[in-house]
Amino acid sequence: MSRLVVVSNRVGPIRDSARAGGLAVAIVDALKRRGGLWFGWSGQVTEEGTHGRLKTEEAGRISLATIDIDQSDYETFYAGYANRTLWPVFHYRLDLARFDRDLLRGYWSVNERFAARLFPLLGPDDTVWVHDYHFMPLAAKLRAMGAKHPIGFFLHIPFPVPEVLASLPRWHDLMRAMLAYDLIGFQTERDRQAFVRYFLEEEGGSFDGEWLEVNGRRVRVGVFPVGIDPQAFRRFAASPEAERQEQRMRQVLGDRLQLIGVDRLDYSKGIVQRFEAFGRLLEQYPENLNRVTLLQVAPPSRSDVEAYADIREGLERFAGHLNGLYADIDWTPIRLIVRAFQRRALAGIFRASRVGLVTPLRDGMNLVAKEYVAAQDDADPGVLVLSRFAGAAEALDGALLVNPYDTDGTAEMLQRAVTMPLEERRDRWRRMFEVIERDSAENWWTSYMTALRASR
Known part of the structure; x- marks a missing residue:
């Protein structure tokens, strides 16, 4: 060879x-x-x-x-x-x-x-x-x-x-x-x-x-x-570090539902549009107030390029505005973390999150979508909300596909995700995991x- x-x-x-x-x-x-x-x-x-x-x-x-x-x-x-x-x-x-x-x-x-x-x-x-x-x-x-x-x-x-x-x-x-x-x-x-x-x-x-x-x-x-290596990532989700992160998240959340986004701080990832859609979810479906929260992990990327500094400033400004508008004493709608986590820790965070948000404006594949699916508990899996402009959308037909430019349409799909019945979540997860195993x-x-x- x-x-x-x-x-x-x-x-x-x-x-x-x-x-x-x-x-x-x-x-x-x-x-x-x-x-x-x-x-x-x-x-x-x-x-x-x-x-x-x-x-x-x-x-x-x-x-x-x-x-x-x-x-x-x-x-x-x-x-x-x-x-x-x-x-x-x-x-x-x-x-x-x-x-x-x-x-x-x-x-x-x-x-x-x-x-x-x-x-x-x-x-x-x-x-x-x-x-x-x-x-x-x-x-x-x-x-x-x-x-x-x-x-x-x-x-x-x-x-x-x-x-x-x-x-x-x-x-x-x-x-x-x-x-x-x-x-x-x-x-x-x-x-x-x-x-x-x-x-x-x-x-x-x-x-x-x-x-x-x-x-x-x-x-x-x-x-x-x-x-990805789906079985390896499932082992990550069962590791002591992942379990610690999952327990920490569940203690913070209580009976609330978490939406998770994990992206490099990059304008192609559609994070600004994602924040806007989450804000529209709270506005149009007020039953989600004090019930759902968005955690966005966005480690810096190419910080010496002007566009990346601008997007961080815009995200921090929007999160501050939305939190000021809706936050309660014991509830913060958006939490923005601009540092990286190890993949084992992310696996635990994914498992504690009811909805995975992968909504790039354009992406080659986006392996975060596959890692989110692989990390889920198959008995009680979360829902993947996926941009139709991500390469992963070509095969993951169990995801809820969205147009990230359509703020109202994305908010409607987020509402569907947080209210999806268990049997539908299991069926969609099973279909996606089969694809992830095949396309390893x-x-x-x-x-x-x-x-x-x-x-x-």
């Missing part, structure tokens, strides 16, 4: 995966099973940058190799083109995107230098798996250096339709560079269709449902929904790697 080489913007953690995000957890699972090399940015900004020392670490069967970037690369590549241009455009927020040729040049330059540092590490039989929007042109840079390896790419965020993608300067160059991959994977069918549409309409390509052909180049394009993290990476091997 060939060695697996994973490339992502950030590397690890390996040992403390209970704190890791969804992408890292899924990658760690694949590397632990197969062994291999994980290459990417160290998270450090130094004067030497990408020209500095390669940092290596061994963790069982996994080798970690990281490099630094300098301040200029951080501002143009990471905080710049990746997160001020690609992220908002791919999440359909052109109003927040910054279009700057200097940022674009920095993005391509960093991809070239990362490829130059990675190429000497590759063995002749290695298989390379590149992750996410930070490294879309990486394969083209590796091919230019002579790489003949199987190279796959997986996009964890949504892919925009060509009409939105066209807002990017030199978008044609970025898309053509992606043809250097052997397999390109997306979270959902709609993302794959958006990607293929560009080549059909702009490049005169053809697509047979699996293979995209453009100017003699054939690339496989597939759908591989990212999953292991199934995601094994099906992807099988398709990548077949693509060569």
Whole structure:
């Protein structure tokens, strides 16, 4: 079996995966099973940058190799083109995107230098798996250096339709560079269709449902929904730490019902719209006063990008307004916590919550939805309220789907969730858990790697 080489913007953690995000957890699972090399940015900004020392670490069967970037690369590549241009455009927020040729040049330059540092590490039989929007042109840079390896790419965020993608300067160059991959994977069918549409309409390509052909180049394009390890997360929910959190929550709540949202502090997550819908729930269904509460966990994300500071200020202002309007001596409608919890603790909080709110304005998959379902007590499960714009909505038909832009419609669905009978809750949970077991993290990476091997 060939060695697996994973490339992502950030590397690890390996040992403390209970704190890791969804992408890292899924990658760690694949590397632990197969062994291999994980290459990417160290998270450090130094004067030497990408020209500095390669940092290596061994963790069982996994080798970690990281490099630094300098301040200029951080501002143009990471905080710049990746997160001020690609992220908002791919999440359909052109109003927040910054279009700057200097940022674009920095993005391509960093991809070239990362490829130059990675190429000497590759063995002749290695298989390379590149992750996410930070490294879309990486394969083209590796091919230019002579790489003949199987190279796959997986996009964890949504892919925009060509009409939105066209807002990017030199978008044609970025898309053509992606043809250097052997397999390109997306979270959902709609993302794959958006990607293929560009080549059909702009490049005169053809697509047979699996293979995209453009100017003699054939690339496989597939759908591989990212999953979790549902049994492991259920074990988290039964752990002593989770049970402590659950008991703490139930003591605070008493006989009240809790709605839970867990999201990075990001404008794509629809937290502002969620708060507004919760306020409308209290206004239109006053029987919920002093009966339901919303707990929002929102650890900071990319705090050096202006839009993220604005959203935190807006959430704190709205929560303060709503609490001032409705709170009682022993009841606070909205509790906002802007720090992270370990996944075991979150599992306990999920289990104590009658409703899970996952209402992004646009999301690639959203593993919080799957973790909420996995954490539930199957004898008395909660209800998942899910945005139809999350990738998870494509398969989780037991969720109550909402349009997060429709405040009144979302409030109506929240009322349905908090009043749903037990038998309906059990039926919906059972259907969703079957999907989560089928589309597990292991199934995601094994099906992807099988398709990548077949693509060569």
